[in-house]
Amino acid sequence: MKRRDFVKNTTLTAIGASVLAPLSSFAGKRVTHINSEDLTLIPKIKDDYALHFMALGDWGRNGEYDQLEVAKQMGIWGTEHPLDFVVSVGDNFYPKGVVSEFDPLWHYSFENIYTAHSLQCDWYPVLGNHDYHSDVDSQIKYGKISRRWDMPARYYSKEISLSKGKDKEDGPVREDKTSKIKSKALLLFIDTDPFLHETKADYVEKQMSWINDTFKKASPDVTWKIVIGHHPYHTVGPRINNYDTLTMRNALSQVFEDNKVDIYLSGHEHSLQHLKPGGYTHQFISGAGSELTAVTAGIPESRFEASTHGFMYFSVGPASLNVKAVNTEGKVLYETTLAK
Numbered sequence: 001m002k003r004r005d006f007v008k009n010t011t012l013t014a015i016g017a018s019v020l021a022p023l024s025s026f027a028g029k030r031v032t033h034i035n036s037e038d039l040t041l042i043p044k045i046k047d048d049y050a051l052h053f054m055a056l057g058d059w060g061r062n063g064e065y066d067q068l069e070v071a072k073q074m075g076i077w078g079t080e081h082p083l084d085f086v087v088s089v090g091d092n093f094y095p096k097g098v099v100s101e102f103d104p105l106w107h108y109s110f111e112n113i114y115t116a117h118s119l120q121c122d123w124y125p126v127l128g129n130h131d132y133h134s135d136v137d138s139q140i141k142y143g144k145i146s147r148r149w150d151m152p153a154r155y156y157s158k159e160i161s162l163s164k165g166k167d168k169e170d171g172p173v174r175e176d177k178t179s180k181i182k183s184k185a186l187l188l189f190i191d192t193d194p195f196l197h198e199t200k201a202d203y204v205e206k207q208m209s210w211i212n213d214t215f216k217k218a219s220p221d222v223t224w225k226i227v228i229g230h231h232p233y234h235t236v237g238p239r240i241n242n243y244d245t246l247t248m249r250n251a252l253s254q255v256f257e258d259n260k261v262d263i264y265l266s267g268h269e270h271s272l273q274h275l276k277p278g279g280y281t282h283q284f285i286s287g288a289g290s291e292l293t294a295v296t297a298g299i300p301e302s303r304f305e306a307s308t309h310g311f312m313y314f315s316v317g318p319a320s321l322n323v324k325a326v327n328t329e330g331k332v333l334y335e336t337t338l339a340k
């Protein structure tokens with residue numbers, strides 16, 4: 001639906017409803033979300049990849065610790081480059097999450113920070129440990145009143161077509177149902193904090209069977225499998241060998257290997273990293289949305305590490321997937337391309 005149709009339809013619906021029913025009867029039916037396609041900009045820089053998204057983590061600090069500077073560059077980057085959505089890899093709100101979908105932090109740390117037109121696309125978040133200090137379900141509830149925050153559950157998945165065409169010359173990219181290429185990307189958004197608490201073993205077991213089921217039921221067209229969670233299973237930051245990292249490694253390594261997961265994308269470490277431990281999966285960390293922590297250079301499994309503010313930008317096509325680490329000046333600090 002185009003923006004003007006959306007406005008027109010919403011207005012007409014509201015007028016009709018007000019005539020037919022008292023206000024209180026449709027208070028729970030507010031429509032506030034528009035699919036990001038409706039807001040897609042026409043970027044200056046184009047490429048042949050079908051899907052583009054940014055990954056950002058560990059950010060919600062009222063604009064401080066360079067959160068605002070990272071946000072500004074994300075906006076500039078998203079104006080110049082294609083962008084379908086933003087992935088938030090958790091610790092969305094410091095220091096203790098949000099208390100409700102009406103918490104003022106939604107404005108102080110999110111809405112009034114990521115203000116660029118290009119960032120008014122869908123945001124697909126996961127939860128971090130700091131989010132767990134308050135009511136995590138209010139981050140799901142916010143999805144019902146937000147224009148862009150799209151979090152249907154504590155863990156969820158998306159299959160996204162990589163066979164895309166254009167509506168018209170230079171127009172927004174949309175799924176091309178006539179394409180002979182049937183490639184898809186499967187994204188699993190997982191809830192990692194409960195893995196670190198023995199009291200939540202039942203919840204973790206249920207989530208693990210959902211993860212295995214989701215891989216089992218995935219479309220045969222899926223080319224790329226990307227898992228997104230907050231806690232890394234490998235890192236060269238301060239948590240290189242701590243309980244969090246080793247617990248996640250113990251829980252996820254085998255399922256990643258069995259299901260040929262291409263990428264595990266996380267935050268938690270406040271830096272930008274690309275690691276290639278033994279096995280099939282690449283680990284990317286994009287947790288540099290505000291405060292920074294140190295990294296250690298020279299660890300063999302690390303291909304890139306930087307304790308620098310910024311974000312990652314993913315471009316995905318049927319045959320290749322490109323990842324860039326971008327700093328607050330818009331400089332590409334590191335770039336890699338994985339091929340099928």
Ligand SMILES: [Fe+2]
Nearest residue numbers: 091128129268
């Ligand atoms: Fe964290």
